[in-house]
Amino acid sequence: MPELPEVETTKNAIAPIIKNQIIQNVIIHQKQLRWPIDRIITQTLPNDTFTNIKRRGKYLLLETKQGTLIIHLGMTGCLKYLPWETPLIKHDHFEIKLKSKITVRYNDPRKFGFILWTTEPTELHPLLSKLGPEPLTQSFNTKYLFTKCLASSRPIKNLIMDNTVVVGVGNIYATESLFTAKILPHRKSNTLQENEVSLLVKEIKKILKKSINAGGTTLKDFYSPDGKPGYFKQKLQIYGKKGENCYLCNANINKIVLAQRTTTYCPNCQI
Ligand SMILES: [Zn+2]
Structure with missing residues (x-):
């Protein structure tokens, strides 16, 4: 997608x-x-x-x-x-x-x-009027997300995938950024500390920027008649790796379903 x-x-x-x-x-x-x-x-x-x-x-x-x-x-x-x-x-x-x-x-x-x-x-427009801030702008910052976290007991992964909170954090990006920020995807948002939220904001921005940069190498696909601009090949650390071993600690990677979306996490690295 x-x-x-x-x-x-x-x-x-x-x-x-x-x-x-x-x-x-x-x-x-x-x-x-x-x-x-x-x-x-x-x-x-x-x-x-x-x-x-x-x-x-x-x-x-x-x-x-x-x-x-x-x-x-x-x-x-x-x-x-x-x-x-x-x-x-x-x-x-x-x-x-x-x-x-x-x-x-x-x-x-x-x-x-x-x-x-x-x-x-x-x-x-009804489709756009309720959208949250763009993740790569200054409006998406620690203070903003921390306030949203304090007000919600939803799992943190569901919160960051909610378009009214922040736009454009899809399943891959949510899963990966929670891993690199060492936060369990099913943690209740209101249990996160400010320093954890700060790291999460940084990691979300980092992975999105990395993917946009990777996209720069695919621009030629936009004018080839049969080639189709595809997904960016990116190195994923945790997404889709259920049953494999965590590359940081070697623990077995777990899977749960949150808001109907498959979610992988390391039970050892993420707290
Ligand atoms: Zn691990």
Whole structure:
């Protein structure tokens, strides 16, 4: 599933291609994604210009003079940019042709992603209005997370995966950062000490930055017609390693399920 680093990399890949470019036309090949694509954009977007490309959580925001396309990649979605005449491939559902003779295509085998159009400020959109701070900004800091912890008896892993607390900490990143911060994923949030929260904040930022940097090496995948921008190969220390031995202490790695998500941890290193 594309996580925050993949979405950030997608933004970095397509922003220089579409910013300040004029739209020739918009073609919907398959309207039925998680929510149907509003056909109005085939009429309103031609001759409009992309003014800015942003990311908020896992949403891509493609701003034009008239409004914003909100794109979510779902489980298997990806965006690519190609010359106009490149033949369509299976699961190409949507494309935006630019006057520059480049087309931006949305491909999504499982169709869990979506493309919405809004003319309202995006921060007021129901999908975005309740989102917590971005993990890589100053607003996500020890004081902030410690306050959230004190107010909750939920397992700490569930808290940091809650988008209203902080966006973009998916299962892999939550599992890995709790390991490197040496905190058990099922610890009640309100039992964490301030120094533990401080380390956790640092580790979350560190692993996300590392993944975004790894994504920089995959930028070429965004303009190859058949290659698909994939998951970043990253060295994981604990995620998905149930039954293996902890590389720090050699103890057997345990597995539990928290909020329906498989969670691995070292019963020795994490307290
Ligand atoms: Zn260990």
